[in-house]
Amino acid sequence: MSFNVAEFRANMIGDGARPNLFSVSLVFPTNVINSTSAGQKLTFMAKTAQLPGSSIGTVPVYYFGREMKFPGNRTFADWTLTIINDEDFAIRNALENWMNTMNSHAGNVRSPAARNSGGYSVDANVIQYAKTGQELKKYKFVDDQLNYIDKKGRRVDSEGRLVNEDGRYINEDGKLVDIEGNLVDEEGNYIVDVAFVMDNV
Numbered sequence: 001m002s003f004n005v006a007e008f009r010a011n012m013i014g015d016g017a018r019p020n021l022f023s024v025s026l027v028f029p030t031n032v033i034n035s036t037s038a039g040q041k042l043t044f045m046a047k048t049a050q051l052p053g054s055s056i057g058t059v060p061v062y063y064f065g066r067e068m069k070f071p072g073n074r075t076f077a078d079w080t081l082t083i084i085n086d087e088d089f090a091i092r093n094a095l096e097n098w099m100n101t102m103n104s105h106a107g108n109v110r111s112p113a114a115r116n117s118g119g120y121s122v123d124a125n126v127i128q129y130a131k132t133g134q135e136l137k138k139y140k141f142v143d144d145q146l147n148y149i150d151k152k153g154r155r156v157d158s159e160g161r162l163v164n165e166d167g168r169y170i171n172e173d174g175k176l177v178d179i180e181g182n183l184v185d186e187e188g189n190y191i192v193d194v195a196f197v198m199d200n201v
Contacts, residue, residue, distance in 0.1 A: 057071075
């Protein structure tokens with residue numbers, strides 16, 4: 001078959017997607033210092049980010065000496081993001097503070113505000129744009145704890161425990177609790193039921 005440049009050009013309708021026409025948005029957890037301003041700045045300072053990759057493994061099954069391959073589980077590759085560090089260190093400080101809430105440097109403990117994944121997991125978006133500014137493709141990385149709904153239509157984690165919109169554990173009355181069901185405040189500190197204590201004095 002002879003090469004026809006006109007046919008090639010006819011199939012390259014949009015002149016190819018430009019890898020530099022993208023944006024990244026990420027909202028830091030509310031317990032991170034300067035979370036709002038750092039999240040807004042990250043959209044402008046994100047230098048490189050790849051579209052998320054995934055692959056489906058194979059499950060070999062042997063039958064009379066013959067290997068048959070069936071589709072296995074889907075696995076997702078690590079997502080890498082490169083950010084320009086400005087002189088105010090706003091994003092880097094927010095990232096370091098974020099990690100510190102999950103595990104502190106000196107104390108080697110987790111912050112009460114990050115007691116469960118709702119306190120340290122967030123959603124992120126990667127958007128690819130056309131040269132006209134039109135949104136071509138959008139990928140959303142979602143905290144999987146928020147993806148479960150029970151039979152009553154309530155948000156739950158993978159173990160069936162009730163969670164609120166922020167992914168924090170709640171009881172049947174909608175009050176914040178820890179993973180064992182004990183009442184806690186917004187900071188994750190335990191709340192003592194005074195009426196219960198008085199009744200048992």
